[in-house]
Amino acid sequence: MTAKPEITQRDLRSRSREIMDAVEHGESFTVTRDGHEIAELIPLRRRPRFVSRQQFAAMSRNAPGIDIETFRADQDAAADHEMISPYDR
Template sequence: MAAQPEITQRDLRNRSKEIMDAVQRGQAFTVTRDGHQIGELIPLRRRRRFVTRQEFAAMSRSAPGISLEAFRADQEAAADQEMHDPYAR
């Protein structure tokens, strides 16, 4: 993995628009003060809300098989099967 470019605190202050535009495009930076690394400026990961049908199908092809019997047994073991009346004394 390539090292992130270093920028000084002064560069960040003086070139903030240019640097923030680069971060928005995916670039990360290490910020320095007095020659010492003090932090990282990294883009946020964007969560995808939807997956296309084709992506889902591709992911599903490599998924492990599921035993329906084992799945039901796990559900039975985890669920409380008793009916409880919350108003009973």
């Protein structure tokens, strides 16, 4: 594990755009105040929002089959079929 560059709280405040751009591009920092480490600034791990058709097909290969009638019966059993308006009280 490589050491994260240290930045002071003051640096973070005065160079926030530059530092956030670096974080957006994968860099991490340790934030210090009065010489003490107080936080780590790390990029979020983002999952891809969409998967390709090939990825979806590969992920679906081992999925169990679905019996549509059983699925509908499960949905009907779980659904509240009685519509109640929050305004009719």
